[in-house]
Amino acid sequence: MKKKLYSMLALLLSMATTQAQTIPSPKEHFGFNIGDDYQLATYTQTEAYFKKLAASDRAKLVDIGMTEEGRHQYMLIVSSPENMKQLEKYKAISRQLAHATGLTDEQAKSLAAEGKSVIWIDGGLHATEVVGTHQLIETMWQLVSRTDPETMEILKNDIILFAHANPDGQELVTNWYMRTADPKKRAMNIPRLYEKYVGHDNNRDFYMMNMKESQNISRQLYVEWIPQIMYNHHQRGPNGSVLAGPPYRDPFNHVFDPLIVTSIDAVGAAMNNRLNAEGKPGYTQRAGSQFSTWWNGGLRTAPYFHNMIGLLTEIIGGPTPETVPLVPERLIPNGATPNPVAPQEWHFRQSIDYSVSLNYAVLDYAARYRSELLYNIYRMGRNAIARGDADHWTFYPRYVDSIQTAYKKDKKDSLLASGKKDTVKESAEEYTLGKEDTIAAKYYNNILKNPAYRDARAYIIPADQQDFPTAVKFINALSRAGITIQKATADFTVAGKTYPAGSYVVKTAQAFRPHVIDMFEPQDHPNDFHYAGGPPVRPYDAAGWTLAFQMGVQFDRVLDSVGGPFTQLPYGQIESAPAHTFAVSRTGYLLSPAVNNSFIAVNDLLKAGAKVYRLSNGDFYIPASSKAQESLTRSVAELGITVNAATGSSKDMKAVAPMRIAIWNTYGGSIPAGWVSWLMEQYHYDYKTIYSQEIDAGALRKKYDMIIFVTGAIPDTGKPKKSDYWFGKLPKPEELTAEFKPWLGRISADTSIPQLKTFLEAGGQIFTIGTSTNLAYHLKLPVENALVEKNGKGELKPLAGAKYYIPGSLLTADLDTTAAENRGMHAKNDVYFERSPVFKILPGSNIKQLMWFSTGTPLHSGWAWGQKYLKDGVAAFSVPVGTGKLYAFGPEITFRGQSHSTFKLLFNQLYK
Template sequence: MRGGIMKHFLFCGAAIIGLALQPVTAFAQEEHISGSNSLGITAPADAFPQEPGSDYFLANYTQYEAYLKLLNQQSDRMKLVNIGKTAEGRDQWMAIVSSPENLAKLDEYRDIARRLAKADGLSEDEAKALAAKGKAVVWIDAGLHATETVTTQSQIHVLYRLLSQNDPETLRELDDVIMLFPHDNPDGLQLVADWYMRKDDPKQREFGSIPRLYQKYVGHDNNRDSFMSQMPETENANRVMFREWFPQIIFNQHQTGPAGMVVFVPPFRDPFNYNYNPLVMTTLDEVGSTMHSRLVSENKPGSGKRSVAPYSTWHNGMFRSIAYFHNAVGLLTEIIGGPTPERIPLIPDTQLARNDEPMPIAPQEWHLKDSLEYQWFLNRAVLDYASRNRERLLLNIYKMGAANIRKGEQDSWTITPKDVDALKEAAGDGPPPEEEGINPWRSRGRVASSLYSELQKPENRDPRGYIIPAGQTDMPTVVAFLNALIKNGVDVEKATGSFTVEGKTYPAGSYIVKTAQAYRPHVLDMFEPQDHPHDFEYPGGPPKAPYDITGYTLAFQMGVDFDRILEGFDGPFAHVPGLIDTPAGKIEGSAGAGWLVPHTANNSFILTNRLQEAGVPVSWVMQPIDAAGRNFQPGAIWVPNSAGAQKVMASAAADLGLDAFGVATAPSADTMALTKPRIGLVDKYGGNIPAGWTRWLLEQYEFPFSIVYPQELDKGDLKDKYDVLIFADGTVPGDEDSLYRAPREADQPDPKDIPAEYRPWLGEITQDTTVPAIATFAREGGTVITVGSANRLAELIGAPVEAALYEEDGNQRKILDRREFYIPGSLVTAHVDNSQPLAFGMPDTVDLFFANSQSFQAKGNGAAPVSWFDTATPLHSGWALGQERLKDTVAVFDTDLGDGKIFMMGPEITQRAQPYATFKFLFNGLFYGPASAED
């Protein structure tokens, strides 16, 4: 899971001499891998051009799919289910494996799993009866990250073994467990396998030079989309896990393993997220220990846990971690291996056995089939645990859900690091209270028990629920937020009439999300700010990097207005049965002259693009105006009346949820006529993930655009083809003197080693060639938009702005030490000047996603601050050291360069397509830059 396409090569395997002097024997039960069997199941060796797991061979998805269909015909232990379409239109298959008797009653067992997981209206006695009757449900996936080839090739053999073996353990597992074997990324497997197999000489095969992302838009970030569910594969998976099958164990398989070892297996390192039920963690430790023990008992050395890898259980965005917020055990393994043999080197630090590395491994040559054997026993361990603990797993998921419902029905408190800090502050610096018989070492850190009330202040109670009022300025985004919750199994209600709670009246159509539900941890995590613990390498040392990010509260990112309700409440509420359609907008008044549309809804950009596609003129009203009986803030969209406009406007109101207001006369205020922008989105060979997310966004909002590679930039004359160039985070290389976070780079292939169609994609942005071409483009009237680390380019081409976050080292500016400033992916609040075109339609303040980003200060004329930090405590969700350094620095600048514009956006305003509240910075820039150049 670490890194991107080149991750497979970043870690070597492990080595040891003490406990395993003989090479590990792969395919130990060879008779189960190939040849005939009594059940008539075709072995992998007989179904593929070459046996999956063999050196220098990768089966692709077409072959995998065909084998699944063959197994489905041959075995009464399997049912094949299509769970949906992928981004590229393939069928995403899931094999359900169990005993024939269980498969005949799948609907009954699925209903039992649902009732126990949701826990609503179910007594403990009823739950015990259902648990005794039900079957454990286990999800074991493959292929999420397509260059991690062990998982897909091993799943083929795992399925074959479970369908063909008749040993007592297999039969017991089939009887006790319903096993879900989905493929997470069919498109990626097809791409990677075909790329690897393209060369006839096996010794020349590799997939490190794959030309594009292995998920159409987001590549490796397909494992960061879980709570958003925007990619189709993620939505398909979440529907199965949290709305249809409710597995008690979710096993998400990855590679590559930690250096000096074969495989990482849970338990994980701290911190774990304080929102979920602790029974999740204790059960996870049980299952992880069972997996380690199974490997050791099978003489499979080289497994490690906790400290050998950076994986924690904080972030909600991953397949295995979202499980914790749904009361399920989420497992992650990271294993070495691949079709090209490698060598496990000798790393001295891995030689000494310890708790986190119980059985070291000797240096040896390693083959894909070796990893497949490990995968088999890891799968086997999970299934054996589920079988032996079937009834307990079913009852425990009920217990967690029921406990969550009870917490949501009464006063409860979630203790966060800030609460603990406040308790320590209340205790003061005095000596601990003396208590007779307490050893001094046990008194360290003690405070008076009477101070426990500091942790249960009434105002700090967890909410009983959240009310999202109807009539917000961007209801389509509100619906997108609610649908993200619903896709993850959260129960949402809608008011059928007006109601009053805590003295405030809410209109019909408002939405309610109560915390008295089984998935309460997920609800809290999406509405409440994350308070990540201060985590340091050692006291006084540098911060320990979190696994992924620390602050991501979805309601904040999407700009959704809601009220936290601390007391129990009810009203005329109806359960929302499924995904919510965008509510239709309305057209009011007679459009004698045309229509005014507020700029506040993101969908207004779809309207603008559709109007321009139809050849209808569109303008922005540059000042606030009063018209049609209402006040319009700066940026109102003006559409003159015409036959073409009438058709688009009617459709927009129905489909996009936009309100339009007809007026008899055109606005008297200044207007800016918008041109249809020619947009170039910069990408590079291998694919840049933030550019991929941006591509997806541009498609969703119907912006026409082209992908631009460095070779085209270097040719110059860019103004002949483009009006706007977008440089997403990570598209501009860094250097050792840069004050901007350096993007992860991968070596590019020799042009002669790749097909000719991909050679124009090669190249990098360079200071000698590319920078002058882009500077000329801007000076001639072009617009350059730089996001995140790409702002280094803005400085290089001459923007009158400089980085603000640095320290002086003699005459040299250096990036701040992590002990002084560290914000590793958090939400920080900034002020917005929404009278400026770049911020039209935005509120006065906004939460920005800040991931060790840069902030700015002006160094000359022609730089207008658009969004800046006006407080020393901007952190809203996550973790921040030295946040006071942001005060009075600028997050977003509108700068002039010659006849053109440079829009500098330090934070990642489109990060993973989650912060809907900051999309307008980009979308406004796409229209405003070219329009201002026309003026």
């Protein structure tokens, strides 16, 4: 019997070995080992290797969609041959447990015992972080070819989704790096962004999902598979360590289920432990790095809002050998870095080996705790549904602050009533952290159980709001994130208000409730400082981002259960704004600038040769013609816009014509410029890209009517600083082909600014956003920085961070709705503010104030320390310069293609 068993095992091992031999190793395919110094693989080579790996009975290659540059984006599914035959079954179990509906706890436990852990591992999102793509190749190969007990156990219990996050970027970066014959002269200083439009911000697009790659990935994560763990590989490790990994520093978002936080801790411990067991030092965590779990929108962070364990590592290394630098304070073992690494030379293969070990740690953990992971994602979903089905209060910092304020007030009033006036000040400030038990429970009930502070049960998005097409775009962002959405099939009434058919209802009693809350409710970032009275701790990314606010979506927040004639949309379904028809007019037609898609229609009309005019109220007037009717018929069908008949022409109308538009950019690529370029294409504007050398050459007015400068283009008026390029030094002109040489350079005070001034004086227009509003200071216009104060020497200096600090947040600004620049805007509107410029206009000037802060409390979502300094500050203005005009918008009005409510502040200015 034993002989037969051994013979069988030998046969199985022989079969596995034979199969492994039919699939080439990376060296056999690429011509080098993954991790060899000075060697990188192109995407073309990698794609071919994926297809060879898919010949294994442990693997299946899935095309998940096309990239922005038209390449296929692939995901390789790896598991045991037995599991591979039942992928649809295990996918269904994963989805059913994640949605957590129609199951009892016992049924969920049974499914968890039957199912397989689903783990997502990606690489290459940031293409110059080449460890990510190459560890993906190496790990795939090892899991497809190895037959050791650990690998076999992983394959038995896990289904691994290996996803390439940025095919276009890998092709660009590798071809650029490998173009240099001398290996030691190879460099990563690529000429443009490694994602066609947004470069590094491809990891800032995972609740909006504008880019095709984001849409492809999100469909697999939130609609198709809903894995229990996702692992997002990145680099750059913190100086003095090899990598940063989980668990992460505070704050974490208040809407998470506690199981998210503790699960990240558990998997992070497994990762750290494995490296330590293998003698691989240099793992840092928590306060040892900048990474937190507060922000939504990243490939690793958005999963938290879907009850997934999101993992991020940032590791050092690359094909060009480097050095682990000496950072003395990181040499002492502590909770952040329990096993420090010594300064040393570091090679690419070391980073690959670390990454494979980390992958195996995660996969081993998932195999060991398979049923627990599956059940826990169900448990978090059930918890979310229960919170949405009942009265529930989220403990936001503002409510906790209210407890402290109420307690202090009562204490002060009590002392004053007792006649102990001398002790009022001291006693009123007696409450400090650690003495919470001295406060009566009534304060908890009065504040945190106040009915007005309850979480919403549902959000209703009325179909009769003016810019409903933009509201539909918001719904599609939710749908791509796997949110349960209902649509009214008939009119219905809630709390005395009637809503039309076609309105959308998003209930919070669903598994992904944290994401729903996060997209509709303001974020309340805690005050976070290094020490009392010290500088602020910078958030990893944004502090506030509420998408419904950014997009200007009108919705009603409902505190009680909602029912009605609703039908649930299929998960992931993309909606179109309702197609309209319009009556043929003998006179003409009107389009409202309050609807963003109207600008697409206008641009299409102009390209079709139809005449378009602008009325004094901002409406577009289109005289009746066959060209106009044909173009508008197409627009109302595709864009969901409403076309109204005009009763007649107007004497105050002005003809509209397209401008010759240029968007500034630079060598290496500007991310904000990339976003604006993408936005212009979405709204059918034509544009050209302009670099500093062309600006310095002059004669700009002959070629352009409008030049757009995004944040980061125009330097301040102080001493020039060294250019801070992410990926190394700029190449020398002689190292570049003729195509790229004109991209070198930057805007300078001595050569560029005089040419821009000449352009303006000759009738050109310049539109500046964010820090590029510095142009106003270069031109010596009568404006000053509103966020300064005098120091002890009487010098004006920027407000210190301990007094004033506003990272990326949403503030409510006031707008002059009579100004032509603001046509279609509301009198109050949220703007994305990221330490943005704020101005003071000097008396007697000809500057037109377009946007300002009328109160000292404009914060709507995020964190605004010292926001009182904003009161009466000007956020945007326009001013004539010669016969031209300068527009200055301090807030990021085109922010990451998300801030739809402020897009028209740019669009309004883009016509002659």
